[in-house]
Amino acid sequence: MDERFRIRTDDLIAKISADIEAGRIPFCVVANAGTVNTGAIDPLTAIREVADRFQLWMHVDGSYGAFAVLARSARKLFAGMEQADSIALDPHKWLYLPVDVGCVIYRDPEIARAAFAHEAEYTRMFGEEEDEAFVCWDYGPELSRRFRALKVWMLLKGVGLDCLSEAIENNLACARYLESMVRASDDFEMVAPVELSIFCFRHVPAQLKNKSPEAIDAFNERLLVALQRDGSSYLSNAALAGRFALRGCVLNYRTTLGDMEILLEDLRRVARSIPISG
Ligand SMILES: Cc1ncc(COP(=O)(O)O)c(C=O)c1O
Incomplete structure (x- = not known):
């Protein structure tokens, strides 16, 4: 990569x-x-x-x-x-x-059909029109399936698509806003650039600045668990180039820019209760 x-x-x-x-x-x-x-x-x-x-x-x-x-x-x-x-x-x-x-979409569905169709008598569909004769099970491994x-x-x-497009645009704006706040702060740093609605970053408060990378990883790991237990904001994690990162992904149409500010405040508040070692 x-x-x-x-x-x-x-x-x-x-x-x-x-x-x-x-x-x-x-x-x-x-x-x-x-x-x-x-x-x-x-x-x-x-x-x-x-x-x-x-x-x-x-x-x-x-x-x-x-x-x-x-x-x-x-x-x-x-x-x-x-x-x-x-x-x-x-x-x-x-x-x-x-x-x-x-779901999966194919450029040439006939290739998938050749791979997956059973050609058994009981799975054969009879239809006058092309869409009547179409059955999903000819294009993937599942036979019985939910609708x-x-x-x-x-x-x-x-x-409608316009509404979805607006919601996705707002999610992207949230992640970009989080990134701009992190870059403007002196106690958070990005671990990867924001590409879509995922953001990977970590908290490095003043007392941690001259500690080892391992100590910063350990602190953020404890911070993640403490944040999840705190219950206001929720993050997951990622390992990037061997380092621990806090990872967020905005995938809810009700998430706002304000939630991004709350997230950083939650992290700062929760972090104050975590002892720094290393
Ligand atoms: C890029 C990507 N591929 C595949 C998956 C797996 O998807 P699913 O759990 O729906 O099979 C995920 C997420 O969970 C994903 O983010």
Whole structure:
């Protein structure tokens, strides 16, 4: 990865070439449109070129991040995503729907059909029209399945894309605001740049400034647990380049800029009860 936690295509090419030389047969490259830890978006157009050069399937994991393509301020980050062979999306993440409604979309569904269709007599559908003859189980591993698509359809019909795009834009604004407050402060620091609505940072109050990296990690780990127990704000964590980071992800349409201010105040308040060691 590069310094923004994105796939380095030169290294990707080197690794694929090494596999081929070792007699292995690479078949797929998985790019990310919003990584779990930092929300990084891989260079999708360049990865498509690598995939073409080595005749690989290109999958994009857009489970968390790809919906941000609906927000004007983030759209350009996803250039090249439309060239993927398949894209994973989780409407139960950034379309605000309840778990679970993970989905995958294919550039050429016939390839998935060739892989997954059972061709058993009891799964054969008869239909005069193309949409009548379509069945989901021909395109993935599941046979019996719940009607997950209903909630996505209801959301799109009931709320509409403009509203979703505005909500996602507001989530992005929250993460960017948090980052600007952290960078302007002298007791917090970013551990990764904000790409979408995820922010990774840590608290370094004055008494901790000249302590070892291990002591800063240990303090923030204790701070995370204390914050969760405190009950006002909720964060998770990430390990980035071997260091411990507090990690937040704004994925609720009711989160406001004010909540970002409350978060930093909660952290400062809770931190005062944690002894500093090391
Ligand atoms: C980028 C990314 N991919 C995949 C997953 C896994 O998604 P799920 O738990 O819906 O299978 C997550 C999150 O949990 C994610 O953020």
